[in-house]
Amino acid sequence: MSNPTKRQQQARILRIFRKVHRTMGALLFSFFFIISISGILLGWKKNSGGYILAETQKGVSTNLADWQPLDMLHQKALKVYSDSISANPNVEVDRMEIRKDKGIVKFTFVDDFWGVQLDGTTGNLLLIEKRRGDYIEKLHDGSLLDYYFGTQSGQFKLVYTSIMGVALFLFTTTGFWLWYGPKRMRKN
Structure with a gap:
């Protein structure tokens, strides 16, 4: 050619x-x-100052033997959701993330990108978070x-x-x- x-x-x-x-x-x-x-x-x-990804809180104890049963923590998370976020009776947990090193359990809900952080030992509410990072x-x-x-x-x-x-x-x-x-x- x-x-x-x-x-x-x-x-x-x-x-x-x-x-x-x-x-x-x-x-x-x-x-x-x-x-x-x-x-x-x-x-x-992770560098958004908690706006996109909420800061992980700290619980009382990292020793799992001190923690409440997961079922009890699950029920408390559902109650927090219905009392503080939405009165939806059919709320469903998408996932539970155990953060042993922080002494907490994170509950992420299926609807509307909400999450709850509970102390694993006391079951007390540590944080209600809008999970903007999940949406993004x-x-x-x-x-x-x-x-x-x-x-x-x-x-x-x-x-x-x-x-x-x-x-x-x-x-x-x-x-x-x-x-x-x-x-x-x-x-x-």
Whole structure:
């Protein structure tokens, strides 16, 4: 193949890559914007002064033998929720996080991103927290739609992360070629 023909082919490939890069950028701009902002916030959550991620409180004892039974702590957390957050009789705990080194148990509720920290020994309320970090994380990975639509198998998250992963791969590939292609053409 002659040099001018090869150069024309390389230029055509560059135009195609530029068009793909520009079209993907225009179509996915808002998603990349959301991912970038939420990613920054997640990176800063431990340094947000308790706004994004509440500070973990300290309990009376780190010795598990001194602690109340988990079932009793669970019932107290449900009572705190119904008394202080919402009178919803069907409140459900999403997860319980035992922080032995701090002497506490964190209860995270399924609804509305609320959490409660109880002293493992006394069962006293240490903190009611709005779990903004959980909301931001769900926004970041696309599972917020699964949360709002009540899907159990994470279909929205799977589709969202697949699309965004492929898009990022294509952006990286086309972006590299848009940088390297002209250099290669000048060299030839």
